Amino acid sequence: MANKTATESIDPATTKMLLEARRAGLETVWDRFNKQQPQCGFGQLGICCRNCNMGPCRIDPFGDGPDKGVCGATADIIVARNLLRMIAAGAAAHADHARDAVIVFKEALEGRARSYQIRDEAKLRELAAEYNISSWGEQGGAADLANALLSDFGRQEGYVTLTRRAPEKRRKIWESLGISPRGIDREIVECMHRTHMGVDNDPLHILQHGLRTSIADGWGSSMIATEVQDILFGTPSPRRSEANLGVLKEDEVNIIVHGHEPILSEMIVEAASDPEMIKLAKSVGANGINVAGICCTGNEVLMRHGIPVAGNFLQQELAVITGAVEAMVVDVQCIMPSLGGLAACYHTKFISTSPKAEFPGALRMEFSEERAAEIAREIVRTAVENYPKRDRGRVLIPRERSECMVGFSVEAILKALGGTPQPLIDAIVNGSIKGIAAVVGCNNPKVPHDHGHVNLVRELIRNNVLVVTTGCNAIACAKAGLLRPAAAKEAGDGLRGVCESLGVPPVLHMGSCVDISRILVVAAAIANKLGVDISDLPVAGAAPEWMSEKAVSIGAYVVASGVFTVLGTVPPVLGSPVVTRILTKDLGDAVGATFAVEPDPFKASKLIIEHIESKRRALGLKV
Amino acid sequence: MKEILVRPERCMGCRSCEIACAVEHSQSRDLFRALSEMPQKRLFVEHVPEYSLAVPILCRHCEDAPCVAVCPTGALTQDAISGVVRHNKDICIGCWTCASVCTYGVIGRDRRARVAIKCDRCPDLEVPACVSACPTRALIYGDVEEISSSKRAESALKVARGVAVSSR
Numbered sequence: 001m002a003n004k005t006a007t008e009s010i011d012p013a014t015t016k017m018l019l020e021a022r023r024a025g026l027e028t029v030w031d032r033f034n035k036q037q038p039q040c041g042f043g044q045l046g047i048c049c050r051n052c053n054m055g056p057c058r059i060d061p062f063g064d065g066p067d068k069g070v071c072g073a074t075a076d077i078i079v080a081r082n083l084l085r086m087i088a089a090g091a092a093a094h095a096d097h098a099r100d101a102v103i104v105f106k107e108a109l110e111g112r113a114r115s116y117q118i119r120d121e122a123k124l125r126e127l128a129a130e131y132n133i134s135s136w137g138e139q140g141g142a143a144d145l146a147n148a149l150l151s152d153f154g155r156q157e158g159y160v161t162l163t164r165r166a167p168e169k170r171r172k173i174w175e176s177l178g179i180s181p182r183g184i185d186r187e188i189v190e191c192m193h194r195t196h197m198g199v200d201n202d203p204l205h206i207l208q209h210g211l212r213t214s215i216a217d218g219w220g221s222s223m224i225a226t227e228v229q230d231i232l233f234g235t236p237s238p239r240r241s242e243a244n245l246g247v248l249k250e251d252e253v254n255i256i257v258h259g260h261e262p263i264l265s266e267m268i269v270e271a272a273s274d275p276e277m278i279k280l281a282k283s284v285g286a287n288g289i290n291v292a293g294i295c296c297t298g299n300e301v302l303m304r305h306g307i308p309v310a311g312n313f314l315q316q317e318l319a320v321i322t323g324a325v326e327a328m329v330v331d332v333q334c335i336m337p338s339l340g341g342l343a344a345c346y347h348t349k350f351i352s353t354s355p356k357a358e359f360p361g362a363l364r365m366e367f368s369e370e371r372a373a374e375i376a377r378e379i380v381r382t383a384v385e386n387y388p389k390r391d392r393g394r395v396l397i398p399r400e401r402s403e404c405m406v407g408f409s410v411e412a413i414l415k416a417l418g419g420t421p422q423p424l425i426d427a428i429v430n431g432s433i434k435g436i437a438a439v440v441g442c443n444n445p446k447v448p449h450d451h452g453h454v455n456l457v458r459e460l461i462r463n464n465v466l467v468v469t470t471g472c473n474a475i476a477c478a479k480a481g482l483l484r485p486a487a488a489k490e491a492g493d494g495l496r497g498v499c500e501s502l503g504v505p506p507v508l509h510m511g512s513c514v515d516i517s518r519i520l521v522v523a524a525a526i527a528n529k530l531g532v533d534i535s536d537l538p539v540a541g542a543a544p545e546w547m548s549e550k551a552v553s554i555g556a557y558v559v560a561s562g563v564f565t566v567l568g569t570v571p572p573v574l575g576s577p578v579v580t581r582i583l584t585k586d587l588g589d590a591v592g593a594t595f596a597v598e599p600d601p602f603k604a605s606k607l608i609i610e611h612i613e614s615k616r617r618a619l620g621l622k623v
Numbered sequence: 624m625k626e627i628l629v630r631p632e633r634c635m636g637c638r639s640c641e642i643a644c645a646v647e648h649s650q651s652r653d654l655f656r657a658l659s660e661m662p663q664k665r666l667f668v669e670h671v672p673e674y675s676l677a678v679p680i681l682c683r684h685c686e687d688a689p690c691v692a693v694c695p696t697g698a699l700t701q702d703a704i705s706g707v708v709r710h711n712k713d714i715c716i717g718c719w720t721c722a723s724v725c726t727y728g729v730i731g732r733d734r735r736a737r738v739a740i741k742c743d744r745c746p747d748l749e750v751p752a753c754v755s756a757c758p759t760r761a762l763i764y765g766d767v768e769e770i771s772s773s774k775r776a777e778s779a780l781k782v783a784r785g786v787a788v789s790s791r
Contacts, residue, residue, distance in 0.1 A: 038756045041642035041654050058638065062645045062661055065638075574655050 009314070009449035011479055013245045013400035017318035020396050026345060028317045029336065033445040045575030046079040052197035061575050071197060079576035080203035080210075081195040083552070087210045088191030090553030091217040093333055094514060095184050096356070097261055098225035099153055104263050104369050105228050106146035113369035115267055115376075118142070119234040123411075127227050131161055149224055155183035160220040162227075167524055169533035170562060174215065177590060179208055179560070181216035188213060203578045204586075211560040211591070218557030223517035229300070233266050236303035236407040236511065238416070238504070243478035245315065246401030247308035248324050252290040253281050255383045256310055256319055259331035260512065262300035264353050264367045265293070267376035268329060269301055277377065281384045289384065294319060295334050296471060296512035303407050303511050311479075312450075312472035313547075314443040320348050323394040327383035331367070332357045334442070334548065347389040351379055404483035408468070408508040410521050416502050421525050428538065431622050432494030434464040435612035438519045438558070441543030441551050442472050444569050450476040452544030452568040452601045457482055459605035461506040464492035465612060468522070471513040473544070482507045516554055520561055535562030535592030538615040540608040544568030544601055555595065562592045564611045566604045570597055624706055626767050627744070627751055629679050633761035636677030638668050643756030647745055663731055665742045666753055679762060681753065682729045682742035684708045690721035690730060690741075698739070707746075712738045 005015045008030050021028050042048040047059040049069050057069030059078060068074055073081070107113035118124055124142060131148040133141050152160050160181045163171065174180040181187050191213050194200035200209070230236075248254045255272060257265040271277060272289040281289050292310040293301050301307040310319050313334055319325055320342045327349045328339060340361020343350035352362035353375075365379055408416075417423045427433040437460050443449055453476035457467050461482070469477055477483050482490070488499035491506040499506050510518045527534045541558045543551055545568055558565050573579045588594045598604040613623045642654065645664040649657035666681035684701075688708050691699045698715035701708050715738040722730040722739065731740045745751040754764040763770065 036758075038639065038643060038758075040637055040639055040758070041646070042638065044654060045658075060638075061642070061658055062663060064645075064664060065641075570655055574658060 007448055010451045010454060011449060013398035014315055014318060014449055016398045017245065017321050021321050026321060026342060029314060030445050044572055046082050046572035047075045047575035049073060049078045051081065051195060059575065073201065076203045076576040076578040077201050079573050079579045080206040083573055083579065084191050084206050084210045085195050086549045086552040087213050087556055088188050090550035091213050091221065092188050093550050094217050094221040094225065095153065095188060097514060098221040100261065101225050101228040101263065102146060102149045105232055107369045108232065109142050109146055113372060115373035116232055118231060120231050123227065123235060124231045152220060152224065153184045160184060160216050162223045163215065163219040165521060165524055166219060167527045167533055173591060177208060179212040179215065181212050181220060184216045184220045187216045204582060207582055210556055214553045214556030215560050217553045218517060218520055218561065222514040225514040226517045229262055233262055234304050235411050236409045237412045238405055238407045239306040240403060240405050241302055241306040242308045242401045243404050243475060244401045245310055245319060245322060245398050247292050247310055248322055248397045249290045250324065250395065250397060251287040253286045253384050253387045254325045255289065255291045255380065256294055256325055256328045257291060257297045257301060258294040258316055258328060259335055260296040260333040261331045262297060264331055264376065265297045265301050267372045268379060269305055269307055271376040271380040277380050277384065284384060284387045286387050297331060299471065299474060299512040309475055309478060312443055312475035314445065314449045317342055320346055322397045323391060324397050326386040327351055327379065329353060329379055347386060347391060349382055349386050402479050402481045404478035405485060405505050406483060406509040408510050410518050416504060421529055425526060425529060427498050429621060432498055433466050435538030436466045436468060437608055438468050438541045439473050440470045440516055441546040442548050444545045444547040446569050447545045454480045456542060456544050456601035456604055457507055458490060459602060460608060461491040461495055463609050464495040465609065466495060467507040468510050468519055469507055470511050470515050474509045477507050483509055513550060533562055533592065536615065536619060538612040539563055540611050541565040542604060542608060544604065559587060559593045559595055560591050564593045566596045566598055566607055568599055568604060624766065625764055627681060627754060628763050628770055630761050630763065631676060631678040633759045634677045634679055635759055636668055639756040639758060640666055640679055640753035640762060641668055643752040647752035663733060663740060665731060665740060680727055680729060682708065683727060689724040693720045693724050695720060707744050709743060710739060710741050712736060715739055
C-alpha cells in the first residue's frame with residue numbers, strides 16, 4: 001500500500017491522507033478507480049452507442065465482429081456523435097453557470113438580490129459598450145446590459161456577441177467554415193438534435209457543429225461568466241495566499257467551499273468575517289473561522305480575496321478525512337457523490353446549496369439570490385455550531401502548504417506590463433520568452449495526481465515558455481510552489497529575467513475553468529497588436545489530467561480559436577480512424593490548430609516547445 | 624492445475640474479455656496502439672437468443688485434446704504438466720484439421736500468417752487477460768477441484784436449508 005500511493009499522487013499531503021484513508025478503512029476515488037479496472041475497451045475507444053433503444057450497439061475495433069450499429073452507424077459516426085454529446089454537456093454546464101451569474105447581476109440591479117453590488121463599474125461600462133448599449137443613465141444602461149447578455153443565450157439572429165472579441169482573421173475562418181455560433185442555447189440544443197437517431201451522420205459535419213458549440217462556450221458562456229463575475233465580485237488583482245490541505249486549521253472552524261460558482265461562496269466569505277459569527281465561533285471554543293476552497297469555487301475566492309485553497313479535484317474526499325472540516329459546502333460540477341457517505345464517517349456537515357444539484361447524504365440549504373447573505377450566515381452558523389462535535393483524536397491535518405501569488409486577470413497582467421501588452425510582445429520577439437502555454441484542466445486518477453500538471457509546467461518554464469494556468473492545474477502549481485515569484489529560479493534565464501524584473505511568478509494564475517476566457521482575450525489582444533491570427537502566435541494549450549465533459553468543450557474551443565492543444569488523457573475517439581484524423585490532422589488545415597495526445601508530460605513539453613518554435617520560425621523570430 | 628471456468632449467469636455480454644484477449648495478443652499490448660495492429664481475439668462471447676444469454680466460449684484445453692491428436696505436423700502440442708494446448712505457428716500448415724474436430728469451435732484463423740490461432744492461456748500473465756478484464760467475474764481462473772468443492776459446499780448449503788425448512 002505504501003508503494004501504491006507513490007503511483008497515485010506526487011503531492012505529499014495527498015499521499016499522507018491516502019494512507020490515513022486506508023488505515024481508517026475509508027474508500028476514496030483511487031480505490032473506486034482500481035475496482036473499475038479494467039475499464040471497458042469499447043467505452044475507451046468511444047465505439048458504443050446508446051442513443052436509441054435498438055441498441056446498445058458496439059463496434060468491434062479489431063474488425064472481427066459487427067462493423068455497424070443496428071441503424072447502420074459506423075464507428076466513425078458513433079464516435080463523432082458521442083464526442084458531440086460530450087461537447088454539448090460541457091458547453092451546457094458553462095452556459096448554465098453563466099446564465100445564473102447574469103440572473104444574479106440582473107436581480108442585483110433590480111434591487112431583488114440586495115446582497116450583491118457592482119464592484120467593477122469600469123468593466124460594466126466597457127462591456128455595455130461592447131453590447132452597443134448607448135443609453136446610459138440611472139440604472140437604465142446596466143439593466144439593458146443584463147437583458148442583452150441574457151439574449152445571447154436565446155439569440156435567434158446574428159452571432160454570439162463576444163465572438164467579436166476574436167481577431168478578424170479568426171472570425172473570417174469561422175464564417176467560411178460555417179461555425180460562427182448563433183445563440184448559445186441553440187448550439188447545445190442542436191447537438192442533441194443532430195445526435196438523435198437518424199439525423200446527422202457525417203463525422204466531419206458533426207464535428208463542425210462541435211466546434212461551433214464550443215466557440216459559443218469559450219467566446220460566449222465562459223466569457224460572460226468571467227465578465228459578470230468580475231463586475232459583481234471585482235476583477236482579480238495580484239495577491240498572496242496559500243495552497244494545500246495544510247491550510248486547514250486545528251483551532252478554527254474550517255469551512256470548505258467546493259464547486260464552481262462564486263455566487264454563494266462570495267457571501268460565505270463575507271459571512272465568515274462577520275464579527276458576530278467570529279464571536280459565535282469563539283463562544284464554542286474555536287479561535288476563528290477559516291474558509292478554504294476546493295476546485296473552481298476555490299479558485300474564484302482565491303483570486304478575489306486570497307482565501308486559501310485546500311486542494312484540487314482529487315483532494316475533495318481527503319479534506320473530509322482530515323477530520324477537521326466542520327462544513328463542506330458545495331454548489332455544482334465536479335463534486336463527488338461519495339462525499340455524503342464519507343462526511344457521515346466524521347462530524348463534517350456536507351451542505352448542498354444548488355437547486356440543480358442533490359447529493360446522497362447532503363444537508364440541503366438551498367441558495368436563493370434574494371436571501372443570499374442570510375443563507376450564507378445560516379450555513380456559517382451551522383458550521384460553527386458543528387465545531388464542538390469535532391473528534392480531536394481523529395484530526396489529522398497534513399502540514400504541507402505552499403505560498404502562492406494569484407490574481408492575474410487580463411487587467412492585472414496589463415497593469416503589471418505598464419498598460420499595454422507591448423513589453424510581453426517585445427520579450428517574445430527578442431526570445432527571452434519563447435512563447436506562452438496555457439496549461440489547464442482537471443485531475444484524473446488515470447494519471448498520478450498532479451504528476452502531469454507539475455512536470456509539464458516545470459519543463460515548459462525551464463525552456464522559457466511562460467505558463468498561464470486556471471482550474472485544477474493552477475491549484476497543482478500553487479501546491480508545487482510554482483506560483484511564487486521565487487519560482488522564477490526554476491525558469492530558463494530569459495523567462496527568469498522577465499519575471500524577476502516584474503516581480504511575478506513564471507506561472508500566472510488566471511482563475512477558474514471559465515476564466516480560460518481570460519486566456520482567449522490575452523491571445524486575441526496579442527494577435528491584434530501584431531495584426532496576425534491567434535494560430536500564428538507561438539502559443540499552445542495543454543490539459544495533462546483532464547477528465548470532465550467541460551474539458552472536452554474547452555479543448556474544442558481552444559483548438560477552434562487556433563491554439564494547438566496537447567491532451568494528457570486519451571479522449572474516447574480512437575475507435576474512429578476518421579475522427580482521429582480530423583482532430584489530429586485535418587483541423588490544422590481548417591482552423592490552423594490540432595489536438596495531440598501525449599500522456600507523458602516530458603514528451604508533451606517537447607511537442608509544445610517544437611510547436612512554439614515552428615510558429616516562431618514562421619513569424620521570422622529567432623528560435 | 625488452473626483452468627478458466629465460465630459462469631455464464633454472470634456474463635453481461637460487454638465483450639471486455641474479447642478486447643483484452645486481442646490486446647494481450649498484440650505486439651504493443653496497449654489498447655490504443657493495438658488498433659493499428661488489428662490483433663485477433665481467441666475467445667468469443669456467443670449470444671444464445673433462445674435464452675437471451677451471452678456465453679463466453681473459449682478453448683477448454685481438453686485433456687487428451689482432439690486438436691492435438693489430429694494435428695498432422697505437430698504444431699499443436701499439450702503440456703504434460705499444465706495441460707495447456709499450445710500452437711507453434713512456424714510448423715502450422717493451415718490445414719484446419721484441428722478446427723474440424725474442435726468441439727467448441729475456438730480454433731481461429733490468422734489470415735495474414737495463414738495459420739491457426741488459439742488460446743495460449745496468456746503464458747506471460749499470472750492470470751489470463753480475459754479473466755482479469757471481466758468486470759462481473761463471469762470468468763474465473765482456478766483449480767477445478769477447488770472450484771467444484773466450493774460449488775458442492777454451496778449446493779449442500781441450499782439442500783440443507785431446504786431440508787431444515789421442510790422439517791420445521
